[in-house]
Amino acid sequence: MEKILVSLYCSSAAALLFTITLIILTLHNYSRTGPGIQKEIEKKFGYYVVFALTRLAAWLFVIFFLTSLPGSIAAYSLSKLTTLIEFNFITGLSCCLISTTLITTYFFLHQLLYTPGTIQLSFQYRFSRLFVIWKILSPKIISGIKFSLISLLSVTSVIALFLAIEENNTPLVLYIIALAGLYAYIYYATIVNEPAVVKASSQTKPNVIMIGSDTLRHDRLGGSNYHRNLTPNIDKLSANGLRLDKCITPVARTAPSIASLFTGLWPHNHKIRDNYPSLADCKLPQPSLIDILNEHGYLTACISDWCGADFAKLSFNFKEISVAEDQWNIKLLLRQGPSLIRNVLSLFTNNALGKRFLPEFYYLAGVPLIRSLSRECRQLIAHSAKNSQPFFINLFTSATHVPFNSEYPYYNLFTPKDYKGESRFIMTRLASAEEIIKKQEKTSEFFDIPQIINLYDSCVKQFDDEVGKIIDYIEKSDLSDNTIVIIYSDHGADFFETGCWGQGNTLVGNDPSGRIPLVMKGPGVPGGVNFKPTTRSIDVMPTLLDLLNIPIPTTLDGVNLIPYVKAQTSPELFAFQETGIWLGKIPGLHPEQILYPNIVELLDIPDKKSGTLVVNEKHYPTVIRAKSRSVQNEKWKLIYIATYTKPVYQLYDLENDPYRDVIESHPDIFAELKKLLDSHIESDPLFESAN
Numbered sequence: 001m002e003k004i005l006v007s008l009y010c011s012s013a014a015a016l017l018f019t020i021t022l023i024i025l026t027l028h029n030y031s032r033t034g035p036g037i038q039k040e041i042e043k044k045f046g047y048y049v050v051f052a053l054t055r056l057a058a059w060l061f062v063i064f065f066l067t068s069l070p071g072s073i074a075a076y077s078l079s080k081l082t083t084l085i086e087f088n089f090i091t092g093l094s095c096c097l098i099s100t101t102l103i104t105t106y107f108f109l110h111q112l113l114y115t116p117g118t119i120q121l122s123f124q125y126r127f128s129r130l131f132v133i134w135k136i137l138s139p140k141i142i143s144g145i146k147f148s149l150i151s152l153l154s155v156t157s158v159i160a161l162f163l164a165i166e167e168n169n170t171p172l173v174l175y176i177i178a179l180a181g182l183y184a185y186i187y188y189a190t191i192v193n194e195p196a197v198v199k200a201s202s203q204t205k206p207n208v209i210m211i212g213s214d215t216l217r218h219d220r221l222g223g224s225n226y227h228r229n230l231t232p233n234i235d236k237l238s239a240n241g242l243r244l245d246k247c248i249t250p251v252a253r254t255a256p257s258i259a260s261l262f263t264g265l266w267p268h269n270h271k272i273r274d275n276y277p278s279l280a281d282c283k284l285p286q287p288s289l290i291d292i293l294n295e296h297g298y299l300t301a302c303i304s305d306w307c308g309a310d311f312a313k314l315s316f317n318f319k320e321i322s323v324a325e326d327q328w329n330i331k332l333l334l335r336q337g338p339s340l341i342r343n344v345l346s347l348f349t350n351n352a353l354g355k356r357f358l359p360e361f362y363y364l365a366g367v368p369l370i371r372s373l374s375r376e377c378r379q380l381i382a383h384s385a386k387n388s389q390p391f392f393i394n395l396f397t398s399a400t401h402v403p404f405n406s407e408y409p410y411y412n413l414f415t416p417k418d419y420k421g422e423s424r425f426i427m428t429r430l431a432s433a434e435e436i437i438k439k440q441e442k443t444s445e446f447f448d449i450p451q452i453i454n455l456y457d458s459c460v461k462q463f464d465d466e467v468g469k470i471i472d473y474i475e476k477s478d479l480s481d482n483t484i485v486i487i488y489s490d491h492g493a494d495f496f497e498t499g500c501w502g503q504g505n506t507l508v509g510n511d512p513s514g515r516i517p518l519v520m521k522g523p524g525v526p527g528g529v530n531f532k533p534t535t536r537s538i539d540v541m542p543t544l545l546d547l548l549n550i551p552i553p554t555t556l557d558g559v560n561l562i563p564y565v566k567a568q569t570s571p572e573l574f575a576f577q578e579t580g581i582w583l584g585k586i587p588g589l590h591p592e593q594i595l596y597p598n599i600v601e602l603l604d605i606p607d608k609k610s611g612t613l614v615v616n617e618k619h620y621p622t623v624i625r626a627k628s629r630s631v632q633n634e635k636w637k638l639i640y641i642a643t644y645t646k647p648v649y650q651l652y653d654l655e656n657d658p659y660r661d662v663i664e665s666h667p668d669i670f671a672e673l674k675k676l677l678d679s680h681i682e683s684d685p686l687f688e689s690a691n
Contacts, residue, residue: 003087004175007072010092014071014100015064019057026338033342033365034333035583036600037613044608045330052334056341059358063348064100066186069179071099074156080163106145107347113137117405117426118346121366122339128422139408153183190351192375195382197476205297205390206523206548207483209381211470212394213463214254214307214401215503216489218247218517220460223530228414230460233468234487234519241485241521242529242565246634249537252491252504252513253580255310257537258396261488262289262316264541264556267578268684272314273624274581276328278614279607283315286555289541290316290392296550299384299391303376305369307398318394322376324363331611335360366426368407368459370399374466378473385477395470399463402493402502403427404455410462414454423451449495456493484522484547488540491516497659499588504580506588507630507639508650510658514577522547526565533570534633535561572633576680579628581615592643594626624686631677636666638673640681649674 075095079087111119112134120127157180164172219226221243222235249257250267251274259265259272263284267273271281290300294317301320302311309324325332336342342364348354349361350369363369377395384391399406403426411425422428427447467487474480491503492513498506503513516537521527524547538558545552546560564571582589583599596602596619604616615623629640635655641648651663651670663670681687 001171003172010072010096011065011068013093014068014096015061018064019060026340032333033336037603048334056337067100067103068096070153071095073160077156077159110142114408118367122342189353195379198382198385200385200477200479201388203390207390208392210394210486212396212488213399215493216400217492218515221517231464233464237521238519240527242525244518244535245530245532247516247518247535248575249491249516254490257490261537264538264558266557276614288316293392299389302394304396305398306363306365308396328613329611366403368405370397370466373397400459404459406458406462410458413458423448427452487519489516500586505582505586507628509652510654531565534575536575574631577630590641594642596622596626631673
């Protein structure tokens with residue numbers, strides 16, 4: 001029993017030393033994730049800071065304890081094999097420290113090769129210093145290190161077991177066997193196998209699988225004259241199905257965009273106007289697409305990472321949901337802790353155990369999870385295909401979202417081999433809200449645009465490959481003939497076409513952030529059609545309901561596109577848009593444009609129990625009033641810019657000169673579109689009160 005106690009004491013002491021060291025280091029450079037808020041508000045969560053740090057310290061201790069235990073077993077084995085080493089606290093502690101260092105180093109090198117951008121997210125130093133190590137690494141080297149560590153652990157455990165049996169030390173024998181069983185469980189619990197192909201049972205109703213990627217630009221799909229072939233799998237789907245070539249989202253921000261997509265309503269009708277809705281507004285005013293499918297016997301499910309938290313936050317009412325918790329919540333942001341602790345814990349949490357016990361690190365913003373989510377989607381398809389109940393699965397990923405972090409080998413696809421800049425793996429220096437806001441204010445000269453586009457294209461390519469795996473699984477499961485597959489996004493991205501980067505900040509010209517890719521294929525969907533007329537994301541819900549032979553509610557703002565697609569005629573629709581909340585002073589804003597307070601003053605936490613960040617109600621009218629608005633069809637786009645005196649209008653010819661204001665040359669077009677835009681703005685119940 002004495003040897004067991006020595007083992008536990010040594011491992012505990014080593015874990016305590018590592019944990020205390022990390023806590024001390026982080027207290028000197030504390031920085032949490034998420035946007036800043038007023039100090040007076042944040043101080044009210046001082047108790048939660050203590051709780052969060054205590055919790056993080058406990059988990060650090062557990063991880064370091066588990067990684068140090070093999071060292072104590074090795075120390076016992078060595079003490080029996082040589083007279084130079086005695087099994088006591090000092091030798092045991094030394095071996096425990098070495099064990100934790102070796103195992104942590106392996107996980108660090110593994111992440112440095114496979115997802116280096118994840119380390120860079122919270123790295124407080126020049127990341128280029130790690131390039132020398134990164135260049136040496138390869139899958140063979142990582143596998144070799146892993147094999148060596150497992151072999152070392154196994155050999156020392158077997159030796160210790162035989163020595164304990166030789167000593168006739170039954171408690172120690174049981175202790176070693178228990179540890180071996182524990183590590184075997186941990187190892188196999190982190191392995192998630194690819195689901196076997198399941199032949200689908202007969203179903204009377206079509207299934208639906210929606211696959212979305214946050215910030216996916218429409219022009220990365222084939223047929224857009226882009227110089228890289230990034231989406232062969234999506235293009236194959238499009239060639240045999242329907243593509244809405246010019247589909248416009250009403251707000252190029254995630255929460256309001258998906259709210260419109262899944263309710264068929266304009267933002268002023270579903271009330272989600274930004275990414276910080278109040279808890280009251282999260283209760284949607286009428287049944288969503290998911291509610292209707294639930295009523296018609298569908299199994300509805302949603303899978304997403306950090307970018308899809310709104311699918312649980314808003315009242316879509318999926319029956320099964322596997323997404324991150326609300327990302328705009330001070331309690332979550334505090335639980336994610338300081339940067340150094342995030343770096344260490346994220347080394348160990350990108351697996352099934354991390355998802356179960358530390359989901360705030362598994363779903364950490366910026367960490368690529370597309371492979372895991374894609375596999376989870378296939379597992380759900382396999383599970384759903386076994387019964388006769390029709391299913392609706394929505395997979396939404398951050399695969400193409402800033403900071404454009406992809407996995408090995410994708411991040412190397414387009415980056416020049418001799419590139420040595422800080423944006424080697426991600427769009428750099430976006431670890432804090434302050435950095436994001438400061439960068440939002442920069443012009444294109446500040447950024448390495450060609451490299452950022454290289455990173456973005458790598459992300460698009462990885463997303464398309466995962467789409468291909470899902471489509472392949474659907475075909476092998478005999479589901480293709482009875483399954484509607486939809487590829488979509490919430491919005492695109494600006495790479496300074498409009499004078500700034502990001503999305504939803506301006507509506508200037510042929511704004512690429514407001515136009516989304518929309519492809520669908522399946523039973524009832526017209527095949528081989530690239531539909532050119534202007535459509536809106538609010539039209540997707542009524543169109544899908546028609547394909548499913550479900551009555552379309554008369555309260556929707558969107559229209560069913562199927563009759564127009566079949567007849568190859570334009571529905572002559574006008575797409576309306578409004579800006580989201582911009583962070584910082586965006587380049588290109590009108591000199592007299594109405595501004596609202598900076599993000600620190602803008603956000604509030606009215607419900608201290610929930611911790612949800614929302615727009616301060618006293619500033620909300622200003623946010624609504626400051627929004628730019630627009631109306632467009634295939635050829636023309638009219639923009640309304642709110643100023644402190646009177647509105648400023650800009651008109652763009654989308655076909656001939658999409659980024660030059662031509663309002664002086666076309667007064668008749670301006671007058672016609674102004675009536676439509678004014679009418680739409682006046683239908684916003686908050687517009688009058690805001691003014």
